[in-house]
Amino acid sequence: MTQIAELGSHAHPVSGDRRVPPSPPADLPSGTPWPGLVTLVAGDAVLALVLWDVPGILRTITVLGYLAVAPGLACARLIRIPDGLTRFAVGVALSLALGVLVAQGMIQLHLWSPLLGIIILTMIASLVTLIELGRDALHHGRNRWMEAE
């Protein structure tokens, strides 16, 4: 059921100074590696579709969806943006922004190539995801070691 009657996670009025306190820090590891692994696999799939010049709607939807969401969402996960809706919105905006900067950069540098552009964006998404996965693995390993101690 909804939490609509409650106050928002970041807007709790408090008696006394009646100041709304902040949310608890959200800098916790993401917990599950699946989004990162999906990003890595999707990046490979997109590159395969483009390199083999696969025709059809599958390529269109996969490539456009990946470009619109994946690079920015990978960065948003690395930053540890807490709630899913905000993470998605920031992820899409950042994906579009990175796409704009990469595409315009290729024009300015006279290196225009849609293939090069998608390779760069896939590399950004994959690299950021690997950093996120490595960080989380390190965190879990440290936790297990401390529990063992």
Next chain:
Amino acid sequence: MSGDAARLAVPAAAGQRIRSGLLAGAEWAAPTAALALGIWALERGDAADIGSLGLVTALRPELYVALALLTASFLRGLFRARPASDPLLAAHVVVLVVLLFGAAPIIEPLPRVISGWLHVGFADYIARSGETLPELDARFSWPGFFALTAMATRAAGMPDAMPLLAWAPVGFNLLYAAVVFRLARMSSTDARTAWLALWLFFPANWVGQDYFGPQAMNYLFYLVLLMVLLRWFHPVRPGGLYRQRPSGSPVGLLLRLLRLPPRPLPLDRVADQASPASLVGLLAVVLAVFAASTVSHQLTPVAIVVSVGALVLVRRCTLRTLPVLLAVMLMAYISYGAVAYWQGHLHDMFGSFGNVGGTVKDGAVERVRGDAGHQLVVWLRVVLALVVWGLAAFGAWRRMRRGQAVLGLLALAGAPFLLLAMQSYGGEIFLRVYAFALPFMAILLAALLIPAWPAPRRVPAALMAGALSTVLIGAFFVARYGNDAFEQVRPADHRAVEYLYAHAPAGASFVSVTSNVPWRAQGVERYRYLPLGQDFGPTTIPAIEDEMRSNPKGAYLIMTKGQFVFAETFLGKPRGWGENLERQVIDSGRFRAVYTNPEARVYVLGSSERGGQ
């Protein structure tokens, strides 16, 4: 519990679960039925019925029934004692977006607004050449969106971006929904306010800047950037604005005059906590999004700088030097990347700086023109804007009476009005100001009605919200689609343009009598188009003939119903103006038709074969 009692309790609990399931199913039935009925009604709309009031004359009454059902269901779920679940309320909003912004793509056979077609042409040129053409069109000085489109469509194996045109407004508005809801939720202590603000945002968003183009993407950038700043870079302890003021001070007197508490704005949220590393990442997001905005749109980065500056000014952003940094980035790009534009257009950029009167004249007074239907549409837009702003002002007052924070919202709702003092933006600045202020106006508007507790006040509040929704949704179809008499792209016009591209040699001139032609979606650089940047092309026989003879590579005159309707509805030409002009073309004996369909013709000069001399 005894064994018998336990045996009796099991079927009772199962019955309760079944009842709950049925109730939940019934709740979901309303948006589902509204979606099905709405789409059914839209599919039966006929584009041929579009008149001078636009798309509204082609809508079936069943659509209004669907919207009424949806509104009633949403407000019931919002205002009842135990509110509906978030997914259910979100489903209502999604259906609303589909029915409001999907109306045109369902009824009209081709994507509307020829500017979107032109953007496809710009992206097509970049995809083919890897270069821009800033000398051809000012928008090529800010090519980011077109470059992204070119890269994405080619990588996706698409020949061009035409398939993205029709449903782009629905897609963009769904993205806006996520950010506007989060902005509203951050600014409100009650989730109901956020949901109502989101609900009112869409019918109030009649501006129509969400078609396929840089402005639609940049609006998302604008919203996301402000959301990040408000959420993570809000001061932990806002400064002196919260101090107790002496009752005799000017501010104290003003507060008493407005019947506001002497210590206003005590209730304010503080920033979400994040680690230094996350804050650096979020700042990088802000800078990347702003950089992309700077290279892809003229106006939005200016609006961002102004809004961030306003936030800093009222101490609602801890990044005090951010507006300066953003302004430097903006000026650096304009100085380097947009040289081709400002070299010849300094007057366009800065000529109206400080001339608010001229901007108001360009943006409001001079837009009231055309036939009676179009004038009515323009007046309705003006009234709607004033109603939204006026009610939002009342909402702000009500929030302040309750002691809730409003200064940041007021700053963001008011900052876009500073753009009026900067430039007229081709007479469109009022529309843009309205759009940039709208999310924050919608939050204040919702504060007029919520919270409405205690319980006895819920019913009048729900009825008022229903009345406001009805007015806004009813007016939306006229205000947004009021220009569809000429903003729709007619299949006959499109077929005539396709004939041109199939038969004209490269370098030939394409001449029309008004600018309302769905061309330039391909071959933007291969042909000479006339008019370019003007509403009218040549409109007398000698002028048309001179223009066509001036190009040794050949020329084609295209006359379409879309051009004639544009001239009569928008440009104020008398009824039958276009048909009379075409009759003169035929009677002159100097032109020969090479293509005809019931609503469009293509002519060449005299005895030339393919438009040549």
